[in-house]
Amino acid sequence: MHEIxxxxxxxxxxxxxxxxxxxxxxxxRRDVRxxxxxxxxxxxxxxxxxxxxxxxPSVGFMQPWNFIxxxxxxxxxxxxxxxxxxxxxxxxxxxxxxxxxxxSLKLEGILKAPxxxxxxxxxxxxxxxxxxxxxxxxxxxxxxxxxxxxxxxAARAEGIGVGWVxxxxxxxxxxxxxxxxxxxxxxxxxxxxxxxLFDVPELEKKGWRKxxxxxxxxxxxxxxxxxxxxxxxxxxxxxxxxxxxxx
Amino acid sequence: MHEIxxxxxxxxxxxxxxxxxxxxxxxxRRDVRxxxxxxxxxxxxxxxxxxxxxxxPSVGFMQPWNFIxxxxxxxxxxxxxxxxxxxxxxxxxxxxxxxxxxxSLKLEGILKAPxxxxxxxxxxxxxxxxxxxxxxxxxxxxxxxxxxxxxxxAARAEGIGVGWVxxxxxxxxxxxxxxxxxxxxxxxxxxxxxxxLFDVPELEKKGWRKxxxxxxxxxxxxxxxxxxxxxxxxxxxxxxxxxxxxx
Numbered sequence: 174m175h176e177i178x179x180x181x182x183x184x185x186x187x188x189x190x191x192x193x194x195x196x197x198x199x200x201x202r203r204d205v206r207x208x209x210x211x212x213x214x215x216x217x218x219x220x221x222x223x224x225x226x227x228x229x230p231s232v233g234f235m236q237p238w239n240f241i242x243x244x245x246x247x248x249x250x251x252x253x254x255x256x257x258x259x260x261x262x263x264x265x266x267x268x269x270x271x272x273x274x275x276x277s278l279k280l281e282g283i284l285k286a287p288x289x290x291x292x293x294x295x296x297x298x299x300x301x302x303x304x305x306x307x308x309x310x311x312x313x314x315x316x317x318x319x320x321x322x323x324x325x326x327a328a329r330a331e332g333i334g335v336g337w338v339x340x341x342x343x344x345x346x347x348x349x350x351x352x353x354x355x356x357x358x359x360x361x362x363x364x365x366x367x368x369x370l371f372d373v374p375e376l377e378k379k380g381w382r383k384x385x386x387x388x389x390x391x392x393x394x395x396x397x398x399x400x401x402x403x404x405x406x407x408x409x410x411x412x413x414x415x416x417x418x419x420x
Numbered sequence: 421m422h423e424i425x426x427x428x429x430x431x432x433x434x435x436x437x438x439x440x441x442x443x444x445x446x447x448x449r450r451d452v453r454x455x456x457x458x459x460x461x462x463x464x465x466x467x468x469x470x471x472x473x474x475x476x477p478s479v480g481f482m483q484p485w486n487f488i489x490x491x492x493x494x495x496x497x498x499x500x501x502x503x504x505x506x507x508x509x510x511x512x513x514x515x516x517x518x519x520x521x522x523x524s525l526k527l528e529g530i531l532k533a534p535x536x537x538x539x540x541x542x543x544x545x546x547x548x549x550x551x552x553x554x555x556x557x558x559x560x561x562x563x564x565x566x567x568x569x570x571x572x573x574a575a576r577a578e579g580i581g582v583g584w585v586x587x588x589x590x591x592x593x594x595x596x597x598x599x600x601x602x603x604x605x606x607x608x609x610x611x612x613x614x615x616x617l618f619d620v621p622e623l624e625k626k627g628w629r630k631x632x633x634x635x636x637x638x639x640x641x642x643x644x645x646x647x648x649x650x651x652x653x654x655x656x657x658x659x660x661x662x663x664x665x666x667x
Contacts, residue, residue, distance in 0.1 A: 180625055181455065181616035185448040187441070187577045194434070194441035195577040199472045199570050201432040208428065220634070225446045227634045229569070232586060234623035236632050241639045248641060263554040275551065293643075304522065304628065305586045307510040311561075312586050315606070318565035322476070323446050325566075326573070330434045330442040339479060339552045339559050351642040359562070369428035376481035378427055381551065385483050387467070387474045392488045394495060395598045396540075 198326050203374065205334030206279045209286040209365030218331055219288065222364075225327035226292070231316035233304035237296065238317045238359075241350055243289035248349065252361070253283045255345035256338060263340055278379065281338045286363035291350055292321055294357040317359040324362075334367035445573050450621065452581030453526045456533040456612030465578055466535065469611075472574035473539070478563035480551035484543065485564045485606075488597055490536035495596065499608070500530045502592035503585060510587055525626060528585045533610035538597055539568055541604040564606045571609075581614035 187195070223240050231237060243249060260280065267275045283289060294317040299306075306312040325335045338361045346358055371378045434442070470487050478484060490496060507527065514522045530536060541564040546553075553559045572582045585608045593605055618625045 180618060182619045184455075184579070184581075184614050184617040185444065187445070187579065190437065191441035191444065192577040194438035195445050195574060196468070196472065197432065197438065198434070198442050199475055199574060202475075202477070204477050208431075221443070223638060224634055225443065227632075227637065228446055228449075230449070230451050230572070230584065230621075234621050234629040234631075236629075236637075239637050239639060239643075241642060243641055245641055259555045263551075266549045266554055278551075280552070299629075302513045304510075304525075304623070305527070307513055307587065308506045308589060309586045314558075315561075315565045315568075318562045319569040319572075321562075322566040322569035323573075325477070326570075327442060327446060330439040332431070332434065334431075337477065339556045341555060343556070349642075351644075353643065356643065367431050370431040371427060372429045374477075374481050376551070382481040382483075382546075384481075385474075387471055390474065390483075390486050391470060392486060394490055394492055395488060395596075396486075396600065396603065397598075 194330075198330050201370070202325055202329045203334065203370045205336045205363070205365075205367055205370065206282050206375065207285065208334055208367045208369050209282045209363065210368060211287065212366045213287050214333065214364060214366070218333070222324050222327050222331065222333070226320040226324040229316060229320035229323045231319070232306050232312035233299055235299040235303055235306070235313055235316060237294045237298045237313045238320050239293045239295060239356070241291040241293065243291065243350075244287065246284075249283050249289055251349045252289065252341070252346070253281070255341040255349065256281050256283060258345070259340045259342055274379070274381065278376075278381070280340060282336050282363040282365070283338060286336070286365040288364040290362045290364055291346070291352075291358060292317060292324075292360045292362065293352060294359050295355065296357060297355050314357060314359060317357075321360045321362070328364060332366055333364055334370065336363040337361070338363060441577075445577050448617070449572055449576045450581065450617045452583045452610070452612075452614055452617065453529050453622065454532065455581055455614045455616050456529045456610065457615060458534065459613045460534050461580065461611060461613070465580070469571050469574050469578065469580070473567040473571040476563060476567035476570045478566070479553050479559035480546055482546040482550055482553070482560055482563060484541045484545045484560040485567045486540045486542060486603070488538040488540065490538065490597075491534070493531075496530050496536060498596045499536065499588070499593070500528070502588040502596065503528050503530060505592070506587045506589055521626070521628065525623075525628070527587060529583050529610040529612070530585060533583070533612040535611045537609045537611055538593070538599075538605060539564060539571075539607045539609065540599060541606050542602065543604060544602050561604060561606060564604075568607045568609070575611060579613055580611055581617065583610040584608070585610060
């Protein structure tokens with residue numbers, strides 16, 4: 174062990190069991206639409222989830238996120254109405270068998286989940302010039318998505334399922350929640366305890382799409398080995414890995 | 421326990437120790453720039469990290485990500501050059517003391533980290549109409565960011581640090597890695613084993629910004645209690661929570 178310096182500390186070690194728990198939560202996380210139980214989520218538990226989100230990485234340590242909790246049934250109904258309108262539009266974009274399958278899917282748990290949570294990104298929080306955002310203006314949005322994923326994983330470890338609702342018009346949600354223009358709505362989540370989940374992602378279970386083999390998604394030294402000048406594995410073209418069910 | 425139905429299974433339970441491990445990895449994750457050790461990362465370990473990323477949520481189960489590994493020193497040097505050019509431009513955007521502080525920060529570990537990893541989003545993968553992306557065209561990008569965060573957390577549990585490099589011109593990275601136009605570059609990461617880390621985020625440690633109190637970031641039923649018609653906590657204005665050091 175070499176000398177600790179410059180305000181650094183020994184990095185926390187993870188035992189085999191701890192590492193296994195991290196993978197367990199990653200593999201057991203699901204996008205939940207219909208398995209929410211009515212059991213309430215205590216404020217202490219909710220705060221643990223929000224604190225997990227708050228400890229996501231953020232560009233320039235900007236912490237651009239806000240968290241809006243929604244428990245009021247009337248407001249949830251407004252959100253559900255916004256979803257329903259958009260979902261009808263979405264359904265019409267698919268054809269034939271895919272449209273029938275789409276229509277059969279439950280894609281949100283807005284009314285069933287005890288807590289809805291809107292996670293936003295305040296693009297003005299760090300001033301105009303933000304360290305690390307100078308050449309990629311989206312980095313603050315990406316930070317906020319990292320917060321979503323932290324919360325999602327923490328929730329699973331708490332026995333709480335999360336579903337991400339993305340089918341609504343931004344302007345509708347903005348009006349329902351009174352969100353000003355400089356604030357970007359990144360995620361609208363449904364949270365509730367779950368006892369049952371699908372053993373694989375619901376869209377896989379229901380025949381919408383298949384899991385792509387991981388090895389088809391990896392390249393070495395450049396896009397499909399572009400100009401690498403190095404030996405690289407001759408991988409199957411990724412387009413052939415996409416099942417025919419995916420239009 | 422009620423009856424399991426519709427292809428659902430009992431949701432995995434997490435023991436107190438397992439839940440603690442999940443929070444531990446969330447709280448101990450850091451953006452690493454300079455603490456990378458030269459120790460190589462075995463292919464098996466790398467594949468575990470990539471598989472964790474591959475099990476992120478994705479809109480419409482689109483799995484839009486690809487993973488490009490970079491180990492070649494000559495290519496890393498090209499990337500480092502692209503960073504350096506952009507970082508000079510970035511530095512010039514800050515003034516006076518902030519510029520001096522900016523210049524003192526090490527913001528990447530491109531050459532030091534044994535593996536660099538570019539994570540991309542193939543916006544065409546699911547066809548033109550993607551379930552869940554119909555009303556938010558960015559959802560595939562957000563899915564890819566979730567994959568980044570999964571990998572980041574899994575890496576920490578493996579003793580591996582990750583740093584996200586965002587200071588480069590997209591066109592430079594695109595050219596270096598041969599990335600086609602329909603593919604979005606989401607993250608360029610540096611990966612390597614670490615023994616030391618900062619006990620709080622490096623930018624906090626070095627006086628760039630402070631952690632915002634969580635309670636200042638939470639609203640109930642709408643932006644700052646907008647039109648809620650419900651009792652809500654009278655929270656401090658979030659703008660006052662931002663320390664003066666943040667310009």
